[in-house]
Amino acid sequence: MKKIKIIYNPKAGRQMVQKNIPRLVEVLVKQYHEEVDSVATQGPGHAEELAYQSCQEGWDLIVAVGGDGTVNEVVNGMMSCEKQCPLAIYPAGTVNDFGSHLQISKKPEDFARMIVAGHRLNVDVGKAGERYFINVIAGGLLPNVAHNVSTEAKTVFGKLAYYMEGIKEFPKQLFETLDIQFQIGEEIYEKEVLFFFMTNSPNVGGFKHVAHNARLNDGKFDLLIVERGQVLDVTKLFFNAITGRPKEQPILKYIQVEKIRIHSKEPLHIDIDGEEGELLPMTFKVNKEALTILVPEGVHY
Numbered sequence: 001m002k003k004i005k006i007i008y009n010p011k012a013g014r015q016m017v018q019k020n021i022p023r024l025v026e027v028l029v030k031q032y033h034e035e036v037d038s039v040a041t042q043g044p045g046h047a048e049e050l051a052y053q054s055c056q057e058g059w060d061l062i063v064a065v066g067g068d069g070t071v072n073e074v075v076n077g078m079m080s081c082e083k084q085c086p087l088a089i090y091p092a093g094t095v096n097d098f099g100s101h102l103q104i105s106k107k108p109e110d111f112a113r114m115i116v117a118g119h120r121l122n123v124d125v126g127k128a129g130e131r132y133f134i135n136v137i138a139g140g141l142l143p144n145v146a147h148n149v150s151t152e153a154k155t156v157f158g159k160l161a162y163y164m165e166g167i168k169e170f171p172k173q174l175f176e177t178l179d180i181q182f183q184i185g186e187e188i189y190e191k192e193v194l195f196f197f198m199t200n201s202p203n204v205g206g207f208k209h210v211a212h213n214a215r216l217n218d219g220k221f222d223l224l225i226v227e228r229g230q231v232l233d234v235t236k237l238f239f240n241a242i243t244g245r246p247k248e249q250p251i252l253k254y255i256q257v258e259k260i261r262i263h264s265k266e267p268l269h270i271d272i273d274g275e276e277g278e279l280l281p282m283t284f285k286v287n288k289e290a291l292t293i294l295v296p297e298g299v300h301y
């Protein structure tokens, strides 16, 4: 019998997947005879506290139910604790870049089966200053769009809320570039950028395979920098991302990094797994295969 702690964000996504939790608990307890406790988060930061506490108390598995922000908090709680257990992600957010790359089923019966089968994958975890991240850090146009979308809009429109905000903001911000310095080892690149992101999984902002070389356990993060360009270049870039056909383009730089320091001339908050983080400058590095997660069997990442 395993002791399983479920930490769920009742406000994540369209607040639909959370309705599956009672059924998930029932299957785990009645069919598989596991010991299960589920706790709802009360607000920002609570998932982190609960995850830290659960590791300290020696639970065998933590299940994070929410979007990328909730998963980020749980990962921070787990990584700060000396004792560790595996993590399972039950995607219930608006975008779920990380969860959707893992191809995790939302059907409670399938999810319970995955947990009990216990197929493991050790994944890289990033450190951004003092915070951990599991999927993506970003700066510039895209994160601004994401932060302007309210919880209410996400509950009603889901992913569409991000696209509507994007269409509104895109023309306004197209010419607002940022002066960014990327320092990788001894090399320094100075760029005038629209936005940049550094990702663990290939999926970013709901777009699949944007970072086509990204692997969850290769000890590297994939840095994509979109430089200032002509309107047509930027439009083409988005079109290729939407249609899942990423191509080499003059305004796009694609580099794999293990450690990087990023400076911005203007004050710029970095976005960490979809939530607003600290101001730059900041050093980012990869902790290779630092966290064990449960994944469906037979899927290649």
Ligand SMILES: Nc1ncnc2c1ncn2[C@@H]1O[C@H](COP(=O)(O)OP(=O)(O)OP(=O)(O)O)[C@@H](O)[C@H]1O
Binding pocket: 009, 010, 011, 012, 013, 014, 041, 042, 043, 044, 045, 046, 066, 067, 068, 069, 070, 071, 073, 092, 093, 094, 095, 096, 097, 154, 274, 275
């Ligand atoms: N009870 C709560 N009420 C309001 N906010 C909460 C509560 N519990 C957690 N939160 C906060 O909700 C924020 C958003 O959660 P999360 O990112 O998981 O969902 P989402 O934004 O819908 O999904 P995604 O990031 O995948 O688009 C998190 O930063 C978290 O701190």
